[in-house]
Amino acid sequence: MAVIGSYLKKHTEALVKDVGIEPACTVTGKSKATLGRYYSDNDEHSDRFMPIDAVAQLEQAASYPHVTAALAELRGITLNFEDRRNSTGRKGGVNADVIALAQRFAMLMAEYQESMEDGRISVNEAKRLLKETTMLQQVLVDMKLNLEEESD
Structure with a gap:
């Protein structure tokens, strides 16, 4: 617990x-x-x-x-986060999602590499990695939504 x-x-x-x-x-x-x-x-x-x-x-x-x-x-459940309240969601479809995914992943890897320079991940470094992971997850959700929209 x-x-x-x-x-x-x-x-x-x-x-x-x-x-x-x-x-x-x-x-x-x-x-x-x-x-x-x-x-x-x-x-x-x-x-x-x-x-x-x-x-x-x-x-x-x-x-x-x-x-x-x-x-x-x-619980091992994946959520489908569809908050588009501000109507400024990214446009451009799957191609834009793939580019955003590559950029976010590169940012995550850069953060990880910087965090591991001293051989351990501090609390602040873990928080930054968590933030980058969450941003990567949001890009994946956008990509999923665009793929679902294109398959309709």
Whole structure:
């Protein structure tokens, strides 16, 4: 359970930081301290998690459903993230997706190479790798959606 709790706390932190701490307080009606406790890895807060209604409120305001995606990953489920609220989704079809995929993968590999220069991955380096991995995942989702659209 400790590994799952730590995993969920990291994604809860990503969610709060995606929205921004001040806006997250406004959206949820919770204080900075309370939100911080939800993703704190201190032993005294190990059994404290964000309520699901607060997660739903924050994910509505976030660019990506961090906690929902983490829960799905823990169950081995792949989500199909189709948030196109801002109508600025990339156009160009599969060819543009392949190019974006290659670029994102190159960025991930560059980040990995830089992280491994000293032979170990620090917490901050792991966070940067996680961010790049998430961006790569979003490109793959876009590519999947374009392939599905083209096959109709």
